[in-house]
Amino acid sequence: MIALRHLQDVSRADFLTSVGLYLLSDRVIMVRLRKSFLSVSMLEQEERELPEADNRQAISELTGWIAEDVREIALKAESDSRERALRQAIVSLLPHFNSVRDQVYLCVPQDQVIVQQVFLPLAAQDNLQQVLEYEIERQLPFKRDEIYYDYLPAGKKGEKLCLYVFAIPKKHLDGLLSLLESFGIKPRGVETTVTALANYLLFSQEASAGSAAIVAGHGQNWEMIGIQVKANGWKPASELLFSHQLPALEWAHGTGKELLQEYLEGVPKLYRCGDLGALNGLAAGKIAEAEDIGALGNARLKGSKQNSQAETLPAIGAALHGVREASLAANFLRHEGADRDGYKTLSLLNTVLMGLLVLALIAWGISFPVKDELRLRQLQKENQKLEPSVQALRREDSQLQLLRKEASYLSDLDLRRGEVLRILDELSKVVPNNVYFSNLRYRAGVLEVQGNAENASALIPLLERSPVFENVTFNAPSNRGRDNRETFSLKADLEKPKVNAKEVTKVTPTQPTKDKAKP
Template sequence: MMAPKWLKDFSRADFLRSVGLYVTRDRLVFVRMRKNVLNVSLLEQQTEELPLGENQQAISELTGWIAEDVREIALKAENDSHERAIRQAILSLLPHFRAGRDPVFICVPQEQAVVQQLFFPQAAEANLQQVLEYEIERQLPFRREDIYYDYLPIGKKGDKIALYLFAIPKKSLTGLIDLLGSFGIKPSGVETTVTALANYFLFCKGEVSETATVVGSHDQTWEMIGLQSNVNGWKPSHNLLYSHWFPASDWAQGTGRELLYERLSQPSTHYNWGELGESFRSVNGKFLEYQDLLAIGNERLKGSDPIVDANVLPAIGVALRGVREAYFTTNFLRHEGADHSRGKALSIVNAVLVGLLFVGLIGWGVSYPIKDELRLRQLQNENQKLEPSVGVLRREETQLQKARKEATFLSDLGRRRGEVLRVLDELSRIVPTNAYLSNLRYRAGVLEIQGNAENASALIPLLERSPVFENVNFNAPSNRGRDNRETFSLKADLEKPKATPTKQP
């Protein structure tokens, strides 16, 4: 069932602010976003460079013959220098947001985490979380208590249930989380560039029915993700088809080259962020066209300051979680209780809006009988005002009908006056002088007479012989009284004229 767009948008309406941090080895990218009802805007963006230590190259070249304690001291010094740089960057960002109040979401590069596709029997679908906790140590070279992890179900693949497992060693995040905690900042979520860029893309482009390939680069590495949407139903579903990450050298000529050509040769629309190498520009001599995600983002966030650095995109993607515009929700800190909103369908504002809508619907429904009652009373009052006039009209109508009947009677009487005179003339001619008529009625060609005579039976042949009457009969038996006279009641029809036969020529 396709839901109306306004109904889908209603579930997203809110008033929220969110902060996104994209933390890499050499920079800290900060964005602050705001949502007013449905309008999402980019309030601020800032990039802080994180200077690398002077002995960075020397430490990277340390070999096994150097004593382990020397290596640890050198690495600890480098980590301390990196933490100081991050602390200084966060201090410079504190005036730009409300620490402890604005939700903060962190994005880390995919190279710092493990992103792996796993398959389980369909029977495990009902208890996927428990099955994953049991299997995670068999799938990853870490103990479960040493990592932060989360997973993203991606549906059925044949007869298996597929998911993407995201994991990162705790030691890679603990320092950053503790550092933020010292400023009163508790991150609401941590995820990789895989889901952050996927959410950024879907936010900018919306629903995509065809396969979309997103290619990006950062810190001499390249990553690629594939996305597709299913727009049928109340809420469109989005699928993460694949996710790959390799160093630039592997993409160009190593193990990633064959995979690169396979993905890019498939029918899809290509999008890029960051600088692309020549390996991504053509496949088998065919030039590939890419749409710039940075330009698409500027179009989507119209009215905000333009995005000038591609490294801002992952920070925007992770900040979309805080304004409820993210489609893929993964969080390394979910098991630590940081993400309380996972699976939450409605925010407080949504709940208030739903409540107001519900109250409005109840009021709208209750108003109908009230309106009907008010209309009924109004009509009754108007009827009472019109009742005297209606009474006058009814009396006039009665008088009019009576006058019409009298006029009809008189008109009919005038029309039949010749017949009545003919009947009376004939009766006066044929009725004997010793017979008396006490009552006479003539109606529609039928004559009824009552009276008395010495011999009532003698009247019938007299009337029958008349050219005016026919079908003469007694209405009732005649009775002879003490005066030796018979009372009678006769009925006769007025004789109808006979049709004259036409002569044959």
């Protein structure tokens, strides 16, 4: 398990720098991160105010009795004023990052974005992109060519597949992209605070398995984000559980209170971010006890300020994409040519490390037959040195085996010597003097005799009566020659000694009878 964790860490190793820009209505927050192999540190943190136009309130109060062209001119003037302020802010931020080398990611507040929960049939899972492209106009009050959008799968909910669709009107984003492009800045991605804060939390707690929720305050509104991490083999899979944004002042009078209580009961871990004092009644409860994710991230993000403002965290979450530490990928520019999972692809460093690993594995695999061949040659040389000694030992062993065989034969002969003498002695006693033996062979308790006699058949009863022989028979028919003598071939078994079993007779005592006295 530890080895798998180390391999996962090495797969994320790189040397990168990235910039996260969080664009609020009244300020721009820039964060620059650097990744050195596996360590992520904050290099720059800057904030620029965007002064609002003096006539903003007056413009917002323009009603229908004003001529349409006058209203358009006023709104155009307000837009131009904001663009000038934003341009000045970007100019002042340019010295703090490299617009060519650094990857730039933008984060916009959720109140500028549409977040819609969409349910699709499970059959659409294989062609999710095509189905959503067809359904987008039915789910959102915009035409397809009027918005930038992206989505995140949220798992199965019953018999439906749940998605969270994020969309932003092009007219709100095109001007900003054009302004940045005029400075040579081409953002790699644009996302909302939902995924930015979720990625910051996943980075801070190192994507441990389980579910967690964030309650974040953003001035006049607050949002609640839920995430879940599932163990999925090589790399944990992260999902968005829920996302809601409600006005901070009216939360207790609508569905906000019910949503907050319902979702807080379903997650074991709760984190807070920003000013949540408007959520009265809960400040002393579970939210007050929740850990601030700003302090949570300080342990892993080197160089960060100990008292980082809550508005800085979305900028950090956006910049995590550039250093390949983001878990949730939502990018409004994906359909315009940006790669949805570009930060997950292998970098040059990963490619080099993988190449070195492959070469090391190949060298390690080749080393085994090479080592075996070297050992074999070494053993052959040692065997050649020992060959004369081995041959001498083999000769001595053959001589030893021969001597053992001769010794065994002599020992066996010595053991059988008593039986042979007994047989010869018995034959000399039993066989008549007119019987001649030409050949006598004894082996393993069997005696074979060849010879001639005047009456060969008379030998069988003589030998049978002997206490030494038994089972006496002819090996072949006897023949009588010209000299009136029969040639014979007999075979007899050496009689085995019999063990006389002593029969033990039980004597039953008889009771004595008393004689009756005669009268």
